Amino acid sequence: MGQEPAKKGRRISTDSAARQRVDEIFRQWQAERPDIDPVPVHIYGLIGRIHIQSTAFIDEVLEPYDLVRGTFDVLTALRRAGAPYSLTPKELSRSLLLSGAGLNSRINKLEALHYIARLPEPSDRRTIRIQLTASGETVINKAIPDVFDAQWVRLKPLDTEALTRLLEELARFADAIESVPSLTRK
Numbered sequence: 001m002g003q004e005p006a007k008k009g010r011r012i013s014t015d016s017a018a019r020q021r022v023d024e025i026f027r028q029w030q031a032e033r034p035d036i037d038p039v040p041v042h043i044y045g046l047i048g049r050i051h052i053q054s055t056a057f058i059d060e061v062l063e064p065y066d067l068v069r070g071t072f073d074v075l076t077a078l079r080r081a082g083a084p085y086s087l088t089p090k091e092l093s094r095s096l097l098l099s100g101a102g103l104n105s106r107i108n109k110l111e112a113l114h115y116i117a118r119l120p121e122p123s124d125r126r127t128i129r130i131q132l133t134a135s136g137e138t139v140i141n142k143a144i145p146d147v148f149d150a151q152w153v154r155l156k157p158l159d160t161e162a163l164t165r166l167l168e169e170l171a172r173f174a175d176a177i178e179s180v181p182s183l184t185r186k
Helices: 015-032 039-065 069-080 089-096 100-112 134-155 160-179
Strands: 116-121 124-132
Touching: 015 039, 039 069, 039 134, 069 089, 069 100, 069 116, 069 124, 069 134, 089 100, 089 124, 100 116, 124 134
Parallel strands: none
Antiparallel strands: 116 124
16 A cells, blocks of 8 residues: 556566565575574565565556555445445545545545545534445446456465465464554553
């Protein structure tokens, strides 16, 4: 999220080149600081690489729709909410794990594209709802299968057992990260 879309002509690292850089960073830490186990650098480096590459290919798929990953996420959250495809900004923020400021810029972009509309909440005039427009619904209904197909192409090398194992381990890792208290929050 927050990544710029892949620009035409901008070179995205190939899988092997990016993997080699992560491996090299790992080896450098092993050599320079043998007293510290650099396995976390390797793991977080690979996760970062996956995030960057995933955002780039998804942004490429979304380019014909004038979307990037962040705006796509807003539209998918609204679409998943079911008809009439509307949520309050607070509900959207919670759904996307975003701050209000991060969400507001995405809403502004989508509103300029006429993919969403800000509507008054009938029960509370101080609150608004963000709702998919007809063109927003059309765009997201076309974009979702394109993104899912692109994701499946990249998952294709993994068989069902490997996918299941990967999902289980990623879920376990996500739970482990969330269970550690923040160093900045008290």
